[in-house]
Amino acid sequence: MRGISLARHHGVAYPSFVPAGVLKLLAILLLLIAALDACRTAPVPAVAPVAAAPVVGDRGRGGECELAPGPVAAAGTLTVALPGSVDPAHAPVPASDAERLVFPQLYEPLVHIDCAGRMVPGLAESWSVDSGGRRWTFTLRHDAQFWDGAPVTAQDVLSSWRTRAPLLARHTVAPSSRELRVDPPGSLPVTWFAEAALVVTKPAPDGGWPIGAGAYWASGRTVTDALVAQPVSKQGTPLAAVAFREFAGTDPRDLLDQGVNLLLTDDPTVVTYAATGPQLFTVALPWSRRYLLVAPSGAAPDSLERQDLARAVHAEARAGTGLACLPPDSSDAATATPILPPRRLVYDRTDPTARELAERLVARGVLGAGVPAVGLAPADFVAARRANNARAYVIAVPFATACDILTITGETRVQPLIDTRSYAVVRRGMPRLLLDADGTVRLMPR
Numbered sequence: 538m539r540g541i542s543l544a545r546h547h548g549v550a551y552p553s554f555v556p557a558g559v560l561k562l563l564a565i566l567l568l569l570i571a572a573l574d575a576c577r578t579a580p581v582p583a584v585a586p587v588a589a590a591p592v593v594g595d596r597g598r599g600g601e602c603e604l605a606p607g608p609v610a611a612a613g614t615l616t617v618a619l620p621g622s623v624d625p626a627h628a629p630v631p632a633s634d635a636e637r638l639v640f641p642q643l644y645e646p647l648v649h650i651d652c653a654g655r656m657v658p659g660l661a662e663s664w665s666v667d668s669g670g671r672r673w674t675f676t677l678r679h680d681a682q683f684w685d686g687a688p689v690t691a692q693d694v695l696s697s698w699r700t701r702a703p704l705l706a707r708h709t710v711a712p713s714s715r716e717l718r719v720d721p722p723g724s725l726p727v728t729w730f731a732e733a734a735l736v737v738t739k740p741a742p743d744g745g746w747p748i749g750a751g752a753y754w755a756s757g758r759t760v761t762d763a764l765v766a767q768p769v770s771k772q773g774t775p776l777a778a779v780a781f782r783e784f785a786g787t788d789p790r791d792l793l794d795q796g797v798n799l800l801l802t803d804d805p806t807v808v809t810y811a812a813t814g815p816q817l818f819t820v821a822l823p824w825s826r827r828y829l830l831v832a833p834s835g836a837a838p839d840s841l842e843r844q845d846l847a848r849a850v851h852a853e854a855r856a857g858t859g860l861a862c863l864p865p866d867s868s869d870a871a872t873a874t875p876i877l878p879p880r881r882l883v884y885d886r887t888d889p890t891a892r893e894l895a896e897r898l899v900a901r902g903v904l905g906a907g908v909p910a911v912g913l914a915p916a917d918f919v920a921a922r923r924a925n926n927a928r929a930y931v932i933a934v935p936f937a938t939a940c941d942i943l944t945i946t947g948e949t950r951v952q953p954l955i956d957t958r959s960y961a962v963v964r965r966g967m968p969r970l971l972l973d974a975d976g977t978v979r980l981m982p983r
Contacts, residue, residue, distance in 0.1 A: 602652040604820050604970035604978065605963055614778045615967065617980075618792050618800040621785050621887075625746050625755065630701075630733045638801060639781055641977050644736035644749040647675050647694070647717075650728050650974040652823055660689055660737060660750060661717075673719040673730070684754035689737055690714045697737045705735075731973070752982050753779065777968060779980060793817065798964040801978065803852035803890070803957060811962040820961045825976030827857050827936045828894055828954040830903075831922075832929040838903045838952075847955045849897040850890045857953030880905075883927040886912030891931045894954055904928055935975055 619635040629644040631637040647661040656664070661675040681689040691711035698706035708721045719725075729735065738747040746755045784792055789802055790810045801822070802808065811817045830841070843856035882904055884891040895910035902908075908928055913921060921927055936956060961978055963970065969981040 605967040833925040884931040
């Protein structure tokens with residue numbers, strides 16, 4: 538079981554990396570927004586409406602979105618289980634479930650969307666939007682700072698956006714060190730200001746991780762290094778460190794027996810087992826993942842028995858409905874289109890739910906007789922999608938507002954299959970945990 542530790546510290550150095558496809562996704566979003574406004578078509582909201590008057594958020598707000606009740610454990614080291622490895626090269630935009638658990642502790646956007654659909658403070662302490670829902674003004678927290686102790690300024694935010702969201706940056710100005718004004722060509726979904734692509738980072742001088750402004754910093758320089766979370770209170774009060782441990786290939790129930798403090802799982806047997814532990818409690822997370830059937834050749838059924846598909850998987854699932862978009866890495870944009878794509882239904886073999894769905898779709902013959910389900914390694918799966926090298930694909934995407942306003946053009950057909958969610962298994966005595974609308978769990982050290 539490999540370890541990753543995180544630490545809150547000053548004076549360390551870390552590298553910058555821009556994930557492939559992030560620029561393209563944001564470019565498509567802004568162009569689409571302009572087109573939608575021209576056609577007077579409003580995006581479909583997925584969160585509560587945001588008032589046009591200035592809003593000041595409560596950084597301590599939790600309520601139903603606060604997961605860890607009861608007294609906080611004494612200072613020491615808390616252990617968080619990871620379902621896979623973490624690659625610093627992907628930071629700050631996660632590419633796996635493990636990274637979706639680690640990166641939000643290291644990097645912070647302007648705002649978060651909590652589990653009730655409310656905008657709550659991140660790096661911004663207040664914000665306002667005009668009556669048309671288009672022009673936004675953000676005011677940064679006076680105490681916002683990077684890992685190295687340098688203050689986070691509006692220019693730092695703008696610089697980060699120029700790297701990962703250049704079109705949005707083109708419509709953003711920083712009139713002062715703490716104020717940002719965003720005036721895009723159309724109405725942005727409010728959830729976009731909470732996206733991982735819009736977190737604030739700065740390049741590191743000596744390699745390692747991009748320098749962030751989250752509650753923790755990462756000390757490990759490679760995937761297998763130890764990374765430790767050592768938050769230090771401004772009042773000097775000692776706070777618990779956090780060690781992340783990879784459990785791929787290990788029964789999660791064994792980790793619970795060994796005293797792990799936080800574990801995310803979509804396995805019902807683990808949830809049932811956790812209910813037997815008096816020091817453990819479980820929380821159902823928001824529906825955070827949608828599985829799609831993507832058919833570049835248009836060879837997809839007109840209707841699907843989605844309830845049947847939801848029953849066919851091991852994870853907790855429900856029938857997926859509504860529009861959907863391609864994954865945020867935009868790796869589904871084809872660079873080649875074979876005249877006759879191979880007769881196969883492809884899925885990521887590291888995703889057991891995708892495998893179960895693919896096998897069920899093949900068993901029901903939704904793509905015709907003789908089309909097999911083929912699992913590929915993640916890199917090969919991405920390559921196959923880019924080359925349109927299959928009849929269809931089972932793909933998992935985040936369950937987010939952006940997916941409800943993007944549409945697929947040409948012959949490609951995209952159909953929702955199911956939605957899934959995970960559970961948090963929490964040991965009593967954990968520090969405060971907050972839950973976001975997309976299922977992100979954030980550790981709050983103070």
